[in-house]
Amino acid sequence: MIEDLTAERLRKKLKYDLDTGHFYWRRKWASGCRTDKPAGGPDCNKGYHVIKVDGRRYYAHRLAWLYTFGSWPLHYIDHINQDRSDNRIANLRPATESENSCNRIGMSASGVKGVYWTDEGWATMIQKDGKRTWLGKFQSLEQARITYNAAAALLHGDFAKPND
Numbered sequence: 001m002i003e004d005l006t007a008e009r010l011r012k013k014l015k016y017d018l019d020t021g022h023f024y025w026r027r028k029w030a031s032g033c034r035t036d037k038p039a040g041g042p043d044c045n046k047g048y049h050v051i052k053v054d055g056r057r058y059y060a061h062r063l064a065w066l067y068t069f070g071s072w073p074l075h076y077i078d079h080i081n082q083d084r085s086d087n088r089i090a091n092l093r094p095a096t097e098s099e100n101s102c103n104r105i106g107m108s109a110s111g112v113k114g115v116y117w118t119d120e121g122w123a124t125m126i127q128k129d130g131k132r133t134w135l136g137k138f139q140s141l142e143q144a145r146i147t148y149n150a151a152a153a154l155l156h157g158d159f160a161k162p163n164d
Contacts, residue, residue, distance in 0.1 A: 005058065005066070007066050007067060007069075010053065010066055013026060014026060014039060014051070014053070016068070018089055019088065020038075021060070021086055021091065023038060023039040023040065023060060024036075024037075039051050046084065048085070049087060051063060062077055064088075064092060065077055065092060075094065075096050076095045076097060077094060078092070078093050078094070079092065080093060082161070098129045100159075112141060112145050112148070113148065113161065114135075115141065115145060115148055115163075118137065120137055121137045121138055122138045122143070123136070124144040124151075126152060126155055133151070135148060135151055145163045148163060149162040
């Protein structure tokens with residue numbers, strides 16, 4: 001994705017607090033813009049924080065990356081702790097679409113990510129880069145959960161989101 005906003009322009013308009021992940025307007029640009037309150041607000045549909053700069057809406061996590069590193073991320077930005085409103089640079093990392101999906105808190109009807117009930121017992125599978133891997137059938141939900149967690153650690157690495 002090609003973005004129009006440059007790091008230089010962003011830094012002229014906003015300042016970024018590394019400790020909180022909040023952006024603040026450097027000066028009052030228009031009515032409603034305050035320098036003492038975080039800029040922007042929540043995107044009601046997705047839970048991300050958005051900020052309008054030069055008439056265009058941007059996700060704050062992508063702005064944090066641009067502000068800190070001087071260039072737009074090539075793909076996705078993953079929120080390590082899964083909190084879409086936590087835009088501290090320490091909580092952000094570049095990711096592919098597949099890596100970003102691995103870190104989601106996905107639930108099945110069983111309440112355990114990657115585990116579901118069949119007529120023959122609990123079954124589990126895992127996915128990476130669009131490819132599903134069958135992990136087996138188990139007598140207990142706990143056995144299936146442990147198996148999924150082990151596979152996620154191997155397959156997803158740092159992006160694994162195990163079932164606690």
